[in-house]
Amino acid sequence: MIKPKIKVCGLTKFNQIQELIELKVDFLGFIFYEKSPRFVLNHLSLEQISEFNHQAKVGVFVNETVEKIVEISEKAKLNFIQLHGDEDEDFIKRLRQSLSEKVEIIKVIRIGNQKKKELKKTINYQPTTINYLLFDTDSKAFGGTGKTFDWKILNEIKIPKPYYLSGGISLENILQLSTINQQPAVLDINSKFEIEAGIKNIEKIKTLKSLLK
Structure with a gap:
């Protein structure tokens, strides 16, 4: 089994982010969705985010405009854009043309x-201009619920790109990853590794890192 990388999403605390950088966490996730309890701009400025010395800063957006995403991406020096809403092929094409x-x-x-048939269709309709897929549990809140979907459905479909796995990943269910045939490239962790929304449990993250070694 190839060891997946780790993305810690929903970051809001300056000192915790510095600590995660020292821990060599692979991806740092910042949520730019105002309705999220982890909306990063309530805590950090774009300039502060830009100054974090990390090569994989991910901005999470939900049904945002192309212009706003590009502006935030440039000002915060983001390396990845995660589209978590209902963005269609035309939107992604325009975004790709506008982004660095x-x-x-x-x-x-x-x-x-x-x-399975519906899921296959959704995957096949994704434009070739995206780099990764991310599978998360459906919710009106667009993620961060701590709920897990049935990972077995991933064994019933062909996944054409490397993917992130999200939705209720915890220390308790991490060993069940072995039941997935096509392993995720990245584990996207959030609410199960928190003390409260936006405040991470660094010790739990350290435990996860050691379990994946």
Whole structure:
């Protein structure tokens, strides 16, 4: 089993981010969705985010405009854009043309009660201009619920790109990853590694890192 990388999402605290950088966490996730309890701009400025010395800063957006995403991406010096809303092929095409070539795009597919056929169709409709898929549990809150979808559905479909796995990943269910045939490239962790929204449990993250060694 290839060891997946780790993305810690929903970061809000300056000192914790510095600590995670020292721990060599692979991806840092910043949520730019105002309705999220982890909306980063309530805590940090774009300039502060730009100054973090890390090569994989991910900005999470939900149904935002192309112009706003590009502006934030440039000012915060983001390396990845994660689209967590209902962005269609035309939107992603316009975004790709507007973003710096170096910035990669992650498109989220929210998994709820859809059947295998529906999920296949959704995956096949994703534009080739995206770099990664991300599978998360469907919710009205667009993620961060701590709920897990049935990972077995991933064994019933062909996943054409490397993918992030999100939705309720915890120390308690991490060993169940071995049941997935096509392993995730990245584990996207959030609420199960928190003390409260936006405040991470660094010790739990350290434990996860040691378990994945």
